[in-house]
Amino acid sequence: MDHIPDTAGTTEGGGFDPRQAAALLDQATTQARRTFTPLTPLLWIFRALVALVVFGGFWLSVRGQHPYAGRLSGWAIGVAVVLVVINIGWSAAVIMHAGDGVSGPAQRKWRAWLGVMAAAWIIAYVVTAPLYHATASHPVWGLYPGSAPLLIIGLAAAATAAAFRYWPMVGTTAAFAVVAATAGFGGPVGEWLITGIGLCAVCLGTAAFTAWRQNRSVVRP
């Protein structure tokens, strides 16, 4: 990139030609967008891998069960717990970094949305424990954990994101709900694989879209 002289306080823009100004405007805007974006493309790529590994692992651990019992193997649960904890920690770190020093109505709205999402995740997955405890029938126990929580979370997230006018997030979370609804048709075993592949695709798409939004030119739309 061309060297852009910092003429502030000296020549007040003298010798600062329009092409340099356009390059600087794009550079500063891109840098600011990257700094203020709470969910980065890299995080979405990691989430895509998490979805593929976690749900793919669940599929591998249940596909040989005849009849289907819904018992996930210990290694699959262990890998899932580790990856989910890393995902939560990384997400929290980037969200806090993006919001550091920022205040205002949009920031407060974003925090409220995150609170709603955390509650939706907890409620949707906590229900699986009483279902298991109550020895729910195979169709219920087989289909609920793989599809239903994601469907509930996806729809709740899409509705609240629409209320808050986070349009790209509406697209991503509605796609989660579509994946969950479609996965249900794969049966108790196949739903894990369909969910893994579907979520991976949605996360990769979101990563690509986020990167495009961050890097698009202000001057040359």
Add this chain to the structure above:
Amino acid sequence: MTTELDPLIHVPTRLRIVATLAALPDGDALSFTRLQDMLALTPGNLIIQLRKLEDAGYISSTKTRNGSSQKTMLALTGQGRAALGAYTRALRDLLGGLDGDGRAVAADRS
């Protein structure tokens, strides 16, 4: 067609300040220290540039006191956003009229 670049924004440091604040959602503010970190400027230089932008009504600053520490929050005003929009359109117009070497392109190429 607007091709005049706002001299208040057409200074590298002030352009970076305005572009950074414009990346925040409308109504949100950024702390002085975070802005200083992002732009890697000295406090003195940043204060001088901010004062010029504030005098023009492009940014607003709010000081809050928490115990012994004071925090300054900065936000782009509606007027500032409009000025940046006009500046960007003027840049587009100017760049559209320049060739690859930066020479003015003749209106009639025939």
